[in-house]
Amino acid sequence: MPSALAVTGVTKRLSGSMVVDGVSLEVPEGSVFGFLGPNGAGKTTTIRMLLGLVRPDSGSVELLGARGSKIRSVLPRVGALIEGPGYVPYLSARDNLSRLLAAEGVRRRDRAAAVEAAIERVGLGSAAGKAVGRYSLGMRQRLGLAGALLRDRDLYILDEPTNGLDPSGMREVRRLIQELAASGKTVFVSTHLLSEAEQFCSHVAFMSQGRLVASGSREELRREFPAEVVLRVSPETAVLSRLGIRVVEADAAWARVAVPEDGLPSAVSELVAGGVSIYGFEGGQRSLEDIFVAEVGEGFDVR
């Protein structure tokens, strides 16, 4: 499958610290690509490099087949929400969106229809004439999405699209992304909410501290990180470590250990033979969070 977006060995140092460190990834056309990582992992800087806002120190970016200075010529085919909405607070939503179209070279008389359609699509109709400075956080986020949806694009780059939205707003965004994907568009969506990515991404990539730690289609990741069963057992730590079984958590009364699903029968007999009591099973499919923890060795939180 041709890629809508390809990044090769991209590195960026900002005020002395390595923000993005040798990241390579490929976003296949028509995919919903989840770009995942905790806050501060380098996602936004990477996105800024994709769009030509930040110049990489090394490495290259290819956007819809264009590289370097040619990227500008494909920008009209890209809708973007970059690190939250950014609007002139004393202008109305309509004027702000019209200004974005102006930057695309659309004549004033040709703008109204696109502006109204985008406003309707994100449910801002009644507030469209109000100065954006008086909008709530959720309304601003909707306006940000309206900007990305202003015209029909081939690729949508959405950075944290559900930020500041209430649960029903989040649902709408999920539906929107699914609609875009269903119509054959490529959606590159960054989020720190893994549960969100579980719901709509066909591909994912994990960032942690500026590095890409894992990436691939959900299928590939499932193969690479096979399902595990978690057992609740008595905390015989010596036996567990002799058998090489991974302990998820342990206290004085219990231990929770993880074994691969296909190795379950042998693990159970080894545990029983070693005198470990088994009290319960949980398990099955590994969540994205499990994969992240397995790969990075720590939880998905801000450092």
Place this chain on the structure above:
Amino acid sequence: MFADELRRVYRRPRNLVILLLVAVVPVLLGVVVKVGGGPRHGGGPPFFAEITQNAVFLPVAALASMEALILPLSVAIVSGDALAGDAANGSLRYLLVRKLGRVSVLNAKAVSALVFTLTIAAVIAGVGLVLGFILFPGGQLITLSGQAVSTLTGVFDVVLAALLVGVSMFSVAMVGLAVSSLTSSSLAAASIALTVAIACEVISAIPQLSAIRPALLSNYWGSYVDLFRSPMVLGGVFKDLLEQAGWSALFYAIAVITFSRRDILT
């Protein structure tokens, strides 16, 4: 894009307050002089003594009194906001991921800042002229060369003077734009642009530094006075225009270079 940028500049509440405040100066000046009488001849800034003589001197006196500080300040605030304001509110990144490109966005902002600069001068002159005709006698006026000219000629001279004073601020506007292209703080950009303007005025007051005086962007700011001679003396005016063109071009070039290379992180 240019029209949309103009709309942004003219809808910014801060900029409207600037227009309102500069309009107050000729009003204040006119009322004070009407009530209290003008200074004796030769006192005060250029044209203060002439205000009571003829309506057209009120706008000129107002421009004269504001050229040293209030005009550069107003222009610095507007031009310093040109890019930094959008960088701070986050809309700059959205303009730059579109087809237009950085230099076109910069151009729209540069031209808007210059148009607003002229607007400031026009507001002062317009308010001053209208109020001048309400408070003071019209009719023939005596130029600085002692000749009498018609009111219409006088009004024409005021329009030219306002235009020249406005253009004299272009260098300040471009300094503001250049600094604005480097920061997301409008305040920092405005302060630096104003500091440059005032530094030029201070340096020009130091006799030991008179050698560099012709190169200072404020050196020919007083040249509008020569428009009120008959015939007009245009040497200083042309030097001012040249000075403004030179500095504006330099700082515009700096803005283009820094802005097209800069990482946009806001």
